[in-house]
Amino acid sequence: MEKLRVLTAGESHGECLTAIIEGMVAGLELDLDFINGELARRQQGYGRGGRMKLENDTVKITSGVAGGKTTGAPIAIVIGNKNRDNEGTPFTAYRPGHADFAGSVKYGHEDLRNVLERASARKTAIEVAVGAVAQLFLKEFGITGSVSADIDTERIDAAKEAGDTLGGKFEVVYTGLPVGLGSYVHADRAIDGRLAQAVMSIPAVKVVEIGTNPLGMYGSEYHDEIFAGGVRKTNNAGGVEGGMTNGEPLVVKGVMKPIPTMRKPLNTVDSKTGQPVQAFVERSDTCAVEACSVVAQARVACVLADEMLLKFGGDSLNEVKKNYAGVRG
C-alpha cells in the first residue's frame, strides 16, 4: 500500500539516471539547490576515492513542475553521467560481495558488466534526489532529518594503505513527526518494517536497528516510561511503538559492510573458464559509510512522506496542511 510510487532507471556508465515520482501533491516548491545539495552530501565523506569528485551531480526536472512548484503530475528527474567512456570494459570474474554471480545466473548475462552497470551504487544518486523531494515535502510539516556516522579515520587510513576497505555504522534521525504513522493492524503496515526494508535494500547494508539495540537489557531498563504531560525521558524505542511513530525522534541505524571492491583483490573464479582468478577492481573508495548515511536519510524520507500522504490524504500541499492541522489542533 503506497500512495507515493517511485521507479528509477539508469546504469553506472549510461547516459543518465532517471526517476519518476508519482503521487506527490501539487503546490510543493521544488528547491533545486536543496536537491543538488543532497547530491553533494552523498559525494562526500572520509575514505572516498577519485570518481566521486568527478561526478558533481546535478538534477534536471523534466516533468511535473510549473513555475517551480509541483503540479500533481508525475515528476521526472534526470541526473546526467559524466566520464562515461572510462571503465566500461567487459569482465567475467565474479567479484565476491557483489551482484555478479547471482545476477549473471538470474538474467543470463555472460558479460558481468551487464550486471555491474545496474547493480553499482551509482544508482543511489537518483535515489538521493528522490529522497530530497520527499524531504522538501516533510519540511513543510516541520519534519527534518539528519545523519551521523561512526568514522574511525585511523582505521580507514590503515585500510587504504593496505588496499583494504572498511564499513561502519550510521544513524538517521528524523524529528517533528506526528504520532501514528504506520500501523499495528496489519503486518505489512508497520512503519518499522517499511523503514527496515528501505534501509536494508541500500547496497552493502547488512544490519538495521530501530532505536537502541535491546540485546541484554531487562524490560525495566529498556522501556520508555511515560511521565506527567506525556513526557518521555528516554527513547530506546527509537520513536516507534506498535509499528507506529510515537512522537519521539525516529532513530534508524544501519551497518554497512566493507566495500567489496578492493585493491588487495579477493580470490574468485572466472565464469567462463571456471578457473581461479583474482577479482576485477573498478572503484577505489576505502569507506563509503558517510555516503551511505545520506542514502539512508533519503530512503527513510520516502517512507515517511508516503506515510504522511496515506494518513493525511490530500492532493495539494494546502489540503494536506489543512488536514494535518485538523489532527494537530
Add this chain to the structure above:
Amino acid sequence: MEKLRVLTAGESHGECLTAIIEGMVAGLELDLDFINGELARRQQGYGRGGRMKLENDTVKITSGVAGGKTTGAPIAIVIGNKNRDNEGTPFTAYRPGHADFAGSVKYGHEDLRNVLERASARKTAIEVAVGAVAQLFLKEFGITGSVSADIDTERIDAAKEAGDTLGGKFEVVYTGLPVGLGSYVHADRAIDGRLAQAVMSIPAVKVVEIGTNPLGMYGSEYHDEIFAGGVRKTNNAGGVEGGMTNGEPLVVKGVMKPIPTMRKPLNTVDSKTGQPVQAFVERSDTCAVEACSVVAQARVACVLADEMLLKFGGDSLNEVKKNYAGVRG
C-alpha cells in the same frame, strides 16, 4: 510486487483469527499436522507464562482445498480463540512499549482495549499458519528452514523472579535456495530489504541482520571468496549478495526487545485523567524469543515462497517444478 497476497484478521479475545492466502499454486498438499506443529512450536519456549498452554492452536481450512490439495483458489485459514471471556476489560493507562498511545491517537480509541486486541502478539499465530503453508510449498523444492535462539535461562529465571522481562537474539536459516531470488535492478526488489521488512514488523523486533554483522571487519576479512568449483568457505554475507540469494544458506537474525508487559510495572499516565499511574498488566510471559523465532521463520517463508513464484511462475505445483527443473538442469 507480490504474487502471493495475504491478509489476516482477528483479535486477541475475538472469536477467531482468519487469514486468506491468494496466489498459491494448485496441487500443493496441505499437511495439517505440519501446520499445527508449527503452531505448537510457537507456543513453546523457555520463559512463557500460562496462557500459551491454554491455547493449543489448531487450524481449520475453509476454502481453497479439495481432497487435501490446494486448487489455486484463495485459501482461508481459521484458528479459534479459547478462553475468550477472560481479560477483555477496558483500560485507559498507556502501557509503555506497546501500541496503546500511538494507536489510540491514530484511531481515536478511548478504550485502549480496542488497540490492544489487534496489536497483541496473538495475531502472530495466524501468521505462523500462513508461513507454514509457504513452508510446505518451499519443501517441495528442497528448501527448509530452522531457527535457533540465544537463551540464557539463568537470566530469564532472574527476570521472572524480579517480575521483569528479557528479550534476546534469534536466527533463522533456510537452505536449499536457488541462486537469484530477489534482484538488484530496483531497490524494492532486493530480497534483503523484503526479509528485513518481514522480520522487523514482527511485534517487539528492533534489529535485523543478514549474515554476520560486519561492524569493525575489514573487507579482506568479511567477504566470502569464491574457490574452484564455485565453492565458498565462509558465509558472512548470509546467503545474500546484490539483493539476491547466492545459493549459500540464508541467514537472517533478529533481536527482540523485552516484553513490555511486566509484573514490576512501568510508570505511565492515564489517557483520560493525564495522571501518573502504573501500567496495566495482562500477560505474564518473561521471555518470548523462541516463539518470536518461529514467527520469523514463518515470515521469511512467505517472502521466499513469493520470490519463488515470481521467478519460476506457474499456476500448479507441477508447472513450477517443471520451470524450476529447467533452470536447475
Add this chain to the structure above:
Amino acid sequence: MEKLRVLTAGESHGECLTAIIEGMVAGLELDLDFINGELARRQQGYGRGGRMKLENDTVKITSGVAGGKTTGAPIAIVIGNKNRDNEGTPFTAYRPGHADFAGSVKYGHEDLRNVLERASARKTAIEVAVGAVAQLFLKEFGITGSVSADIDTERIDAAKEAGDTLGGKFEVVYTGLPVGLGSYVHADRAIDGRLAQAVMSIPAVKVVEIGTNPLGMYGSEYHDEIFAGGVRKTNNAGGVEGGMTNGEPLVVKGVMKPIPTMRKPLNTVDSKTGQPVQAFVERSDTCAVEACSVVAQARVACVLADEMLLKFGGDSLNEVKKNYAGVRG
C-alpha cells in the same frame, strides 16, 4: 494504488465464503441489517431459479468490530453455505461460456468441479457483503447508490420455457460524490478505468459503459456544457471527465451475457475422452441481470470508498469527515 485492500475466499459448496477488508477506518457503524439486506437484494430478481431461495444469506463478522463499530483492524466477514451436500459431483465435459476449459488447463484440474466451485457466481455473495461495508462508509458522506435493470419479462418467460437463458443491461448510479475522485495524472489512476475493471470482472459481464454511449454523436450533441453557477443540464459523461468524478451523478452501465448453464444444453467435448458430449447443467436460473446489478453496485462502492480514503486520508471516520468538510467548506 489502493488503501482499501480486500481478499475473498470460498467455494460454491464449501463451508463458507470469507472476506477480509483491510484499510477501513475506525468508528464506522456496521449495520448488519443493511448488509444482510444487500445480500437479500442479490438473491432476488425476475428469472431466478430455485437455489437462490434456499440460500437466504446472512453475514457473521468475526473481527475488526467492537461495540458495533469498526476499530481500524481488518474486518473478517463470513457467509455460511447452505445445502452443501447437493450438486458437488465431479464432471469432465467443458461447459461453454464457463471457466471450465481455460481453468482446467491453467491449474491442471482433471475434475472440472475444482474449477466450477470457485468460478461459480456464488462468490459474488461475499463481494456484495464487502460492497455493503463500503456503502455504509459512503453513506456517511451522503453518497448513495441505486440500480436499475432492463428486464423484458416476456422474453425471460419465453427463454425459460425453451430451456434457454437471457442476459441484459443494467445501470448503477451513485449520487453525492465530491469532485475529483480519481485522476488524470497517471493512466492507472483514472476512476473510469478502475470502475470498468470492477464491473467487467463480474462473472458474465461483457460490456461496460460510463454515461451515454457516444457512438454516432457529434461533439456538439454529446458534451455537457456548463452554465452559470456551474450548472450542467445534461450528464452524458456519466459523472466522469478526465478520469475524475465531476460532481454529477456517476452512471456506470453493464451488459451481462446470457447465463451459460442451460437446460437446452450446448455442444461441447469431454476433457478426458475428447468425444463430443452435451454440457453438464447445474443451475437453473434463466436470467440473473438484477442480481448482477446488485453485485455491480457493490463493486462500484468499493472503488468509490477506496478513492474517498485516498483523497481524504484519515484513520477514523471522524478524521475523514473533518478532512472532507475542510475541502467542501
Add this chain to the structure above:
Amino acid sequence: MEKLRVLTAGESHGECLTAIIEGMVAGLELDLDFINGELARRQQGYGRGGRMKLENDTVKITSGVAGGKTTGAPIAIVIGNKNRDNEGTPFTAYRPGHADFAGSVKYGHEDLRNVLERASARKTAIEVAVGAVAQLFLKEFGITGSVSADIDTERIDAAKEAGDTLGGKFEVVYTGLPVGLGSYVHADRAIDGRLAQAVMSIPAVKVVEIGTNPLGMYGSEYHDEIFAGGVRKTNNAGGVEGGMTNGEPLVVKGVMKPIPTMRKPLNTVDSKTGQPVQAFVERSDTCAVEACSVVAQARVACVLADEMLLKFGGDSLNEVKKNYAGVRG
C-alpha cells in the same frame, strides 16, 4: 498484482515525455524501428489536424539496454516534444468534456493550463512506446495485435466543415495467446477486468466491450460451443471465458467520445469570474479514433505481457521461452 511496473511522466508542451518500465526480462531485442513505427501509426488517421504532422515522434532509450537487448534493468524511454513554445498560454474557462473543472478543484490550480498540460492526450505517445516494448515481448511468443476502426469519412468531413467533432468505435484483436492468462480465482485477477481498465482509462474512451455485445441474444445464440478437437466455430466471447484467455483471438472493443475541443465552441463558465464564456480551443482534430485504437493496442499489450510474465515467470527471455514451451509441449 503486477510484475511489469510502468510509470510515465511528461506534459504536452514540456521538454519530453518519459517512461520507466520495470520488470521486463533480459535478452529482449528492442527494435527501435518497430517502436517508432508504432508512434507513427498513432500520429495518423483520417480526421487529424495539423499538430500531428509536426510531432513525428521518435524514442530515445537511456537505460536498461546493452547491445540492443534488454538487460533486466529498468528501461527508460524518452520522447522529446517539438514546437514547445506555441500554445502554452494560461486560461481559466473550463472546457466541457476535459479534465479542467475537476482537475483544478482537485489540485488547486488557478491556471487551467496546469491541468491541460498533463491531462492532454499527448501523454499517450509515451504509452504507445511502452506498449511497443510489450508487443516486442509478445511477438517472441507469436502473439500479435492489430486494430480496426469504424471510420465514416463523410460524417467526419461534415463534422470538420461544421467545426464539430466525431468519436467512433474501434477494435483490438490479439492472436496467438496461450490458454489461461488471467484467472477466475479472485475478482481483480480476471483478465477482462484488467483489459477494461486499460482501455477505459484512455482519454475519451467511454465504452469497452469484450467480444460480441450480448445484448438481446439468447444463451443458445451467444455461447461458443466446442466441437471435436476442441474447435470453436464462433468467438462471441472474444477469447475470454471465466476471466481467462481461452485460446481464441482476444477481441476488445472501445467507443471513443467526440473530441471535446471544437472550433464550434461549447458554453461554459470562467473559473475566476463565474461568468458564462465560450470554451477555449487549442487543437483542431476532428476525429482521433484511429489514433485511439493504436493506444488501445498498446495498452492491451501491456496487460498481456504482464500476464505472460506472471504465468510463465522467468528473468530472461530464454527462461520464459523454456517455461512456455514446457506448458505448450
